[in-house]
Amino acid sequence: MLMEKNMETYSEEQVDQILRYALAKRTNGQNLTKQQVYEIASDMGVSEADFLASVQEWQSKQAVRKEQVEFDKYKKKSLQSNVLKFAIVNSFLVALNLFTSGKIGWAIYPLLFWGLGVVLDTWVTYQSESEEYEKQFQKWLRKQKRDQLTAQITDKLTTSLEEWLK
Numbered sequence: 001m002l003m004e005k006n007m008e009t010y011s012e013e014q015v016d017q018i019l020r021y022a023l024a025k026r027t028n029g030q031n032l033t034k035q036q037v038y039e040i041a042s043d044m045g046v047s048e049a050d051f052l053a054s055v056q057e058w059q060s061k062q063a064v065r066k067e068q069v070e071f072d073k074y075k076k077k078s079l080q081s082n083v084l085k086f087a088i089v090n091s092f093l094v095a096l097n098l099f100t101s102g103k104i105g106w107a108i109y110p111l112l113f114w115g116l117g118v119v120l121d122t123w124v125t126y127q128s129e130s131e132e133y134e135k136q137f138q139k140w141l142r143k144q145k146r147d148q149l150t151a152q153i154t155d156k157l158t159t160s161l162e163e164w165l166k
Helices: 012-027 034-043 048-101 108-126 131-165
Strands: none
Touching: 034 048, 048 108, 048 131, 108 131
């Protein structure tokens, strides 16, 4: 057993890291069953109710994290599309302006203003801790749920209609 005289204290983050290292050595990279995790928690004095609540909270956070990963993919794909449109349209405008007047004149304005919009969109896309990002994520999440509900209702109506017509 460890020496009782050594009363070092650890922060919650340090305890988490130490236990992760210990579990990694114990399991040799294998997954643990829920029962095994409960037994470890029980040995640490965690009640069954606290353990189950923690598992439920972890699962909930994992679901939200999965949705955020999907949202990030959506945002990055949308940004790529916007940058491509920006490049194509402004290349054409600059070329047209150069061809007609021999210099860049009026084409600089759409380039600058649209470019500012692209830069701001890029900033929001990669700032996942911002309030604007959270607003966009919540809006996207509501739209996803609405689309999912619409698809379910449409499927049920289609199935009911097909059965009725038979």
